[in-house]
Amino acid sequence: MSADGRGKAVLRRLASASAMERILISFAALVLATLIGAVIVLVSGRVATCQTAATTLFGVGFCYDPLDVYLVLFNGALGQPFLLDSPGLFNPDWNPLSFGLAFTLKETTLLIFTGLSVAVAFRAGLFNIGTQGQLVLGGLATALFAVFVAPLLPGGVVGGLILIPLAVLVGAVVGGLYGAIPGALKAYSDANEVITTIMLNFIAAGIAKVLVSEFFRNPDSQVIETAPIPDWGTILPIAFPKGSDFSILALGFGLALVVGVWYLLERTSLGYDLRTSGEQPEAAEYGGVDAKRTTVVSMFLSGALGGIGGAIWVLMVIGNWLTDVPSLGFDGITVSILAGNNPFGIVPAALLFGTLKSGSLAVQFQTGVPKQLVGVLRGLIILFVAMPEFFRMLGTRFTTTQGREAVATDGGEPLSGGDDE
């Protein structure tokens, strides 16, 4: 499929954009998505019913005030440092180690893993939409391993130190193997990874549900879930309150992986092979890179990172595995795209989405605007980041740039003859 040509076209375009330009585009996309989000909030405020109008524009009352919504969002995500009703006043009771900030950092941590997963594949010229499935199965493997191995271990801190790393490793391996399937299909059957990874997401959800409901179901539970992992085998909060489901250790692990992935991509020969086969496949092939092997390896790595995301979700957040897995894998696509697939860019992008997700709860609670607003913003941001040409056109209208040809993807010529030989 011309995904080959397509994937490479995207990457070439991304590579052709300077780092500064990329940051500007991501920023502009954010601003635009925020503005359109505000319009959606305002318009839906006409549909909603409320006693008193939150804001009045042009003599028309609206139930929701977009500015207020965004303020509440950030305030909620940071754990209410400001008292919004009395402007300019700090909240004397603000405690940074509270649930609000913990929730934000929890989401951020999880999104770092899935964002890295998508980014690694993207750098190799592969669009891994299957991080979600890799996360689902990796997380399930982690939970099952922990549940069945825990009785054999001494328990307490010693048991945790043995169990948690092994359980994460199991999640990584299972996620990696599941990621390697579309990689192998791509390498040896030329099956488009976009299609196969989407299909494998549905298959993963189905397999996991059947496995748990038929074989590993917790008999004491009403919903489809595994037995719980003992407390000593989970990643418990440090400094943050008990039950906040966030541990600084997991965040530290995520940040270490960011550096690790950067080092792998930029400083090792495997990373070099991976990047060149993403950016210049012909050159890589000519230079002796085994393209098929690189494809499988990079999808394994990508899947392993997704699997680690699932493992951390299980060990830090849920404490077992249940069918209601949040869409962390899909959010990872947004994070990676927003970060320009740069490992270090993943951190602020994940923090931003963590803030949005966490703040959306405060928004729903305090202003009545449904938390699904974040889902809309997520889609809008992806849409705008996908169209750098739009911002370049805007940019060239207002400034006089050097007039560089922005996109050199085709000009009508097929990029690679791979489709129709």
Add this chain to the structure above:
Amino acid sequence: MSTSTLSQLRETDLSYRATLVGGAVGVFVLIALLGLVFPESIWASLLGIVTSRSTLESALRLSVPITFAALGGIFAEKSGVINIGLEGLLIISAFTAVITTAVIGPGTVLLTIPIVDVSLTAIWIGFFAGILASVLFSAIFAVVCIRYKADQIIAGLAVWLIALGLAPFVATVYYGGVNTDNLGTSLGTWTIPYLSDLGFFGAFFDASPAVYMMLVAVPASWYVLNRTAFGRHIRASGENPKALDTVGVNVSRVRYAGVLLSGFLSGIGGAALSLGLGQFIGNNQTMVNGKGFIAIVAYLFGNYNPVGAFGASFLFAGLDAVQIRLQQVQGYTLPDSIIQTIPYIMVIVILAFVGRTYIPSAAGEHYDSGDDNR
């Protein structure tokens, strides 16, 4: 592409089709044989289910959204724009159709044509509103992809994610929850006298209006694509846009038409899906639940042939219909998730063995004629 590769393609296309059809018929014959030989076994009940009229009815009903989205996907991709956002188009049209009907008031009769006694009820306004919403979304997608040269896969994902967020968002604003209330009415069925008494095949003449639309849309799409000038332009725009440009046809315009048509067709599918039930369900993946992605698979299976795509959609929907009925067989339970994953597993297996499906060679790429946009 040289003529030799073309004829090769045609040969592989034929053998591919023969394998698929042969496989489906083979499985059916096997079930029939086992069912007749072992009348007490699960195979016998399976044979009973497969040959029952109500299974055919629900298979037809379930294949409506998949088929329409698949037809839409064919037009978009044949014109050179890969529309991976079909799922989003189904979601937005399904939701808009229900909420529009609800706002007008489900029982409202807006217009009655006296002689034939046909009424234009709110539900049909909702139906058209659903289509309109889908066309609007596809128009945004088209502008983003064609005018602003966005990556089609990422933009398609964005369309899906926006719809996936927007529909439950508006539902929550209006109803206080992600599901809409039940309208208390649905599209219902149109029964054709006499023909509907035909036993098994009577299912074709005692069906939802959307089923009739589907049975018309499939051959119509095939005709438009293969026998009209517009269809030729669509195909050329995806295969060899330069040649099309050379003969003086505006490639962008053809691609806009292709994408808008995909919005129109998916809109019918989505509206029929929710109005057939009388409600929009918005939790998790919404009531659309991957049907847009199955549609992509269906047209890949059907090798971009509308009739083939319908065959594949019908096969997937039929599997689902059989599965639902199988749950009711006494003393026998099969986890429904296993059956629901069968289409996806089939795709992976077929992609692994058949390898690449043939896709339009310029699909996914921008075309710059060099004389506009700059």
